[in-house]
Structures are given as C-alpha cells and as structure tokens.
Amino acid sequence: MNVVVVESPAKAKTINKYLGSGYTVLASFGHVRDLPAKDGSVLPDEDFEMKWEVDTASNKRLKDITEALKGADSLILATDPDREGEAISWHVLEVLTKKKALKDKKVSRVVFNAITKKSVLDAMANPREIDTPLVDAYLARRALDYLVGFNLSPVLWRKLPGARSAGRVQSVALRLVCDRESEIERFNSEEYWQISADLKTPRGDGFTARLTSHDGEKMTKMSVTNGDLAGNIKDMLEGASFVTDSVEAKPTKRNPSPPFTTSTLQQAASSKLGFNASRTMQVAQKLYEGIDIGGETVGLITYMRTDGVQMAPEAIEEARAAISARFGARYCPEKPRLYTTKAKNAQEAHEAIRPTGFERAPDDVKRYLDSDQLKLYDLIWKRATASQMASAEIERTTVDITASKDGKTAGLRATGSVVRFDGFIAAYTDAKEDGEQSDGDDDDARLPEINAQEALAKEKINATQHFTEPPPRFSEASLIKKMEELGIGRPSTYASTLATLRDREYVTIENRRLTPEPKGRLVIAFLENFFNRYVEFGFTADLEEKLDRISAGELAWKDVLREFWTEFHQHIDDTKDLRVTQVLDALNEALAPLVFPVREDGSNPRICPTCGTGNLSLKLGKYGAFVGCSNYPDCSFTRQLSNDQNAEGDAALSNEPKDLGKDPYTEEPITLRTGRFGPYVQRGEGKEAKRASLPKGWAVDTIDHEKALALLSLPRDVGQHPESGKMISAGLGRYGPFVLHDGTYGNLESVEDVFSIGLNRAVTVIAEKVAKGPGRGRGTPAALKALGDHPDGGPVTVRDGKYGPYVNWAKINATLPKDKVPTEVTLEEALEMIAAKAAASGKKTKAPAKKAAKPKAKAKPKAKAKKPAAAKAKKD
Helix, strand or coil, rough: EEEEEEEEEEHHHHHHHCCCCCCCEECCCCCCCCCCCCCCCCEHHHHEEECCECCHHHHHHHHHHHHHHHHCCCCEEEECCCHHHHHHHHHHHHHHHHCCCCCEEEEEEEECCCCCCHHHHHHCCECCCCCCCHHHHHHHHHHHHHHHHHHHHHHHHHCCCCCCCCCHHHHHHHHHHHHHHHHHHHCCCCEEEEEEEEEEEECCCCEEEEEEEECEECCCCCCCHHHHHHHHHHHHCCCCCCCCCCCCCEEEECCCCCCECCHHHHHHHHHHCCCCCCHHHHHHHHHHCCEEEEEEEEEEEEECCCCCCCCCCHHHHHHHHHHHHHCCCCCCCCCCCCCCCCCCCCCCCCCCEEEECCCCCCHHHHHHHCCCHHHHHHHHHHHHHHHCCCCEEEEEEEEEEEECCCCCCEEEEEEEEEECCCCCHHHCCCCCCCCCCCCCCCCCCCCCCCCCCEEEEEEEEEEEEEEEEEEEEEHHHHHHHHHHHHCCCCCCCCCHHHHHHHCCCCEEEEEEEEEEEEHHHHHHHHHHHHHHHHHHHHHHHHHHHHHHHHHHCCCHHHHHHHHHHHHHHHHHHHHCCHHHHHHHHHHHHHCHHCCCCCCCCHHHHEEEECCCCCCEEEEEEEEEEEECCCCCCCCCCCEECCCCCHHHHCCCCCCCCEEEEEEECCCCCEEEEEEECCCEEECCCCCCCCEEEECCCCCCCHHHHHHHHHHHCCCCEEEEEECCCCCEEEEEEEEEEEEEEECCCEECCCHHHHHHCHHHHHHHHHHHHHCCCCCCCCCCCCCEEEECCCCCCCCCEEECCCCEEEEEEEEECCCCCCCCCHHHHHHHHHHHHHHHHHHHHHHCCCCCHHHHCCCCCCCCCCHHHHCCCCHHHHHH
C-alpha cells in the first residue's frame, strides 16, 4: 500500500481512480502549517528561525495521513508543480518526521502538469526527492513577507491611523495605481483637430483619406491646434482638386501569440470575458482539477500558475494534428512554432496553459461545463491551437493623394488592409488590450480599387475637434501586465495581491477600473517619503530575481535575508523619532491635488473657507486622516478626504450651519451642516437633535427645506400590508434604500424610490425578497444551495446573510470570499471553509447531538434574592 498526498479532495478522488486499489490518496487541503500572525514567528537574531503552527483542521488531516501510513510501504508527495506545491510537500514531510510516522518508509516526490491518467502514471514512474533550493526560495519569500508586514504595518498604525497594512508586493502594486492617479491629476488636456476628406473614385466607390501635409509641412496628430488653422485648411480643401499620386500594396504576415501564461490568461479573460483575476483562477482551478466527462473525471487544462510559454513536444504534435484535421493542411506550418518568454525574471520550468487533449474541442465538452468553465476553456483551447497555426497573410495598401488649389497643396493618405489568408485568425484573434487607445488609424478598413494618377471626386471635407485624454486608470488586466513587465510578483500572487488591495479598501473597482481610495494614497505617500526604497519598482524586482536565484541554487536564502534585514531594520528604527508633524507636512505636499482641490472661484485652496485666516492641513484622527483648520478649536472646519472634485464645495459649509427654515410641527430649526463624515441635515440642537446624512449623489447646493424635511422624516410609513396588516416602511440604511415589513428588507433601486414608492410596489418588492430568501432581518436566511451532508452528520448549505453569502453547517457559519459565486461552491470547498472557521473560533466540528431530557430535581425551598441589574440584563 502506498499513501499519496495531494492538495485538494477533488484531485485526490480523481487520482485515486487512476492509481487503483494499491494506493490511498489523501488531501492536505493546501498548506498544513503557517507562521502565526503574531510577533516572534521569524527570529532574525536566531539565524531567522521560523516558528510554524498547525491549525486544528490541518491537525486532523495530518492525523489521517499518519494513520494511513501505519500499514503503508511508502509516502508519495504529489502536490502542485510550483514553489508553493514544493513547500506543502516539505511541510507535510517535516511534520510527519517529527511525529516519527515514517520510520523506514520510502518517501518520494512526484509532479505532474496535468491531471490525466497518462500524466499521473508517468509521474509515478519518475519520482524524485524534495527540491531543496525551491523550498529555500519559499522560506525566504515567506520570511520576507512576514518581516515586512509585521514590522512596517505597526509603523503605519502609529504614524498614520486608519491605515490597515503594508506588504512587500502589495504596496508596490498600490504605488502603480496611485502613480497613475497622480498622472491623471497632473494631466493638462490639449486641443487638436483632425482633418479628413471623403472621396470617390471614377467608378463611384467611396473612401476616406486623412491630412498628412499642408504647404510642404508635415502634419502630425497635434499639428492643427486651433479652429482657425483647421478652418483655413478646410477652406483650401473645399475648392481643391484631388489626384492619386501613388498606390502601394505590400504583403505582410501576422504571427500568432504564444499559449497563455497565468498573467496573459488573466488579461485575456478580463478583456474578452469580463472576468477579474480571482474569478479567472477559480474557474481555471476547476478545469485543471478535473471535470466529469461521461463518467470519467479528466483534467481539461494543464497547471494554471505558470510563466512558461512553451508546450511539451508531444502536445505540439497533438495540436498540429488537430489543426490539420479541423482547419486543413494549409493551416499547419511546415515546422512547429517555438516560443521564449519576454517577461522579466520568468521561470520556464512549467509549460504554458494548454488543453490536456486538443481533440477535446470546446463544442465537444460544452455539455459537461457550466457557463464560466466553457468560456474559459474555449479561450484556452483556441489560443493554444492558434499558437501552432500558420501566419495570417495580409495585404496592406497605402494611397497617397495630392490636393491642389491656387498654387497651394496638401497631402492626404488612405490606408487599408485585406486578409488574403486568415491562418491562425481562423481560431483566435487578440482583442485590443484593455486600456489601449486608438489613434484613429484605418489600417483594418478595406479600400476600393484606386489607381495612380487618376482624379478623385470630393464628397465632403471633415474638420473635427478633439482633446488629448489622460492615461486610463489601470484595469486588473493592465495592472497585472505592468507588474509582469516590471518583474513584480509571480503567477501565484497576482490575484491575491489585487484581492488584498480591495479587501483593505485601498482601491475600488468601477467599470473594471482601479481607483485608489484616499487611505490607499495616504499609505503610498507615507511609504514614498519615509520608506521609498521598499516601494521602488527596481528594488522589488531585484529582490524577486534573488528569490529566483535561490530557486536555482545560486544563492543561500539566509544570506539574502540577512542583507535585507540589516538595512530594513535600521530604517524601521530610524522612524521611531519621526514626528507626526513631519508626516503631515510631507503628505500635504505629496497629495496636494487630493487634499487641496482647486476651487471654482480661483481662491487659495489652502486657506480655510470658514474663518478665512487659518491654513488647511491634513489631521490624524482615530479613524484616519481628514482635513482641518489650523485655527482649531476657534474654527471647527473639517472635511473628509475624497476623490470627488466637488468635495471642497461641499465642505465650504464648514461647521457653520446653514439655516434651511423650521420644522412645521416642532418649530425646531433645520440646518445643513458638514462634519468629518460628510454633509448632513439636523433638526434641533444638542444631543437630542435628529440628524440625517445626505445620500450619495445628492449635492449640497441642491438641499433645500423640502428635501431636508424629507430626509429627517425617514423612515417613512408606506402603508399597511394587505395580508398581515403590519406597516411597511421605507428608509435609507447602511446598504442603501430599502422597504421593511415584519423584519424583511427589500432593496430599492434609487434614493428617490424611498420618497415615492407606493403600497402596491412595496408589497411586490417584499414578496420578491421573501421568494428568494431574506438577506437581512431577524429570520434565518433561506438556503441558496444544498451541498450535501457533513461527514459528521447534518446538512451543509450556502445561504445569503446580512453581511453576504456564507456556508452553514450546524452552528458554524463561514463567510464566502468576495469573488466566490455562491451557487458554484462545492461540498469539498465548504467543508474546508467550515473546518477553518471552526479552528479559528475554537468550536468543535461536531454535529449538535440532541440533548436527553434531564430528570427534574426536586426543588428545595429557598428564599428569593433580588438579582443584580446586570445579571438580569444578561439573562434578558
């Protein structure tokens, strides 16, 4: 009997079928131990000793492995073929060795790049030992991340309240996002005009040509900078005669791109499918681990965390055979295509991402896949297939034209292309990268027949005004591409880095664009001013290169740690004497466009709008940074930091209330004010005054007496429910506008609905909410999906709760990750989350047993003592 250890239960089940009864395949569920999230887990003064901790759930899995080994002949470690996979195998081996569970048993390491029977059996026939340099690189990376996080984050907490954390790669990625935002703020738009002519050939075929020269002067995109010049050129062209000077047709070839790496897959899935990085990796993981196809579980793609672009020779031959069969012999080039990566610091130990079988076209397996799986598999299959196909043959045509009038001349050019042979385009075309901007080239347009030296008829002259635009904000795809170009991070870290930035609320994503939040910009401004070296792109990339050299056995991992720690620790010590005023002065300058937005009236944005004499500056409070006046406490002006350019106008209210009138019933004054958390309306004075924040999207200058009364009247009674007779109310809450009936909340589409919704519509909204199960309220949320029974008994379900979807078993609730689709959670994933939650909370993962009724003891007469108020309150 042989014991095989893999990461996931899904892989364990599939591989056990391949290997047969002589093997027991068990899952480690990822890492079995980690550094505790507390001081002292890495000890630089003790030669970087690392103290590992095994959690409760992992202890159970290691116990199962230990039990299985008692009657086994060997242990085979078959975790993933990357640095993390090697580390998991090493951790399992270390723990089992300390437990003395191995004795004289043979231990081997096997790796496979795909979960197919052939790949697994080939790996079993070629075992090896643990790759020590790869483990050393993991230890160095883990120690570095810990040392940076647990030494730099406390500095942030002390000097910059409200900041959450800093990280070795995370902070550099955030800097990229913040630097782009600063570029956008500094950008000055410039006017330019584009001039073109709609022309016709003698045969009546129309086409468009663009201006390239005027009066002997070459015209570029920015040459015509005002309407007057554009008008003069247009007037000249309106009366000009047009003659073709030359027609040149050049054949060109377009070559296919290589198969996907992790980063290019994430970029393409974002551009073509709208998937974020986490969603892409979750779907790819399922395709890799195996899909049930006609009763057999097969991994459909190779390992998806890779920076290699080459395919195995046998895969190339298989792809070429599939190309000839599906597209024809002309589509298969004479020789196989070979690729090398251009990414900095790439490790080409792994294959590119490809189908495990090119004969399984997307149409052949679509009935076995869900929508997301089919979309991603289709993308991977087509890209890998196209990578071995013939080049596309394209004829590009350039037509130069002369316009003449009264001795003045202008040059125009028309360009177009025709695909003479589609080649790889028959399988896959690259989308324009997300964020790239077109200069208006017409290279892809098809031109009619145009001959040299023939006269052309003018149809229309176009002069269009344009303005240069700032560089676009990063999308997840374009940020990953930039990180890869700079050598920052690795395939296994891109998705988690982006998720961390979102979870820390350092960035927000709107319309697939990353916008830095004020707290994110504050963190980066602080680090750039006081820890600049550690957010430099070059420094981070050099450190990644050293980690790669450790993997190759060229550097000792502790030498790299010592070199880093000596300087880093000194830098941390130097900040102990750093004064808050120094921090604020630096941040005021670094973030001037954010802290002091330009005012419409042109006045000095650094002068307090309330007192007129104080200077505005960043201030640090318990909940983070805000803008305040230097004349405090005499002047109480405050304003939140905001990306909204109108924030200064909103803040102009200061804490000087704006009188809006009186409440018609109570005669109390109603005022418009602003505080640290934004503008609000207030009725009355003192602690008993009622307040209501302005909803998102409501501008301060639109608030009048009527709107203030409406806000202060919330929640608003809509009417009695026709069935229960209980009141339905409408209001604004933490999660936006809602209607409420008997503990059930229904979301409304807009703030205006709160004030206008009628009884019939409110009843419908409540009914729809009840039908799909409450997300808020006092009742138990309805199950979105039943996953099956827990091994210890009791159903495991996915539910939608007040704080989002979660998995439930007995009394244990485990929140789903933000990017996890609730209806796609598997039982195996749910069991892992439940076990982790139970370990973290100290709960036992046992189904609640029914308590037997205890026999009632005969009560003894006893004088009643008055319970203390606290005890009574606790009981209630």
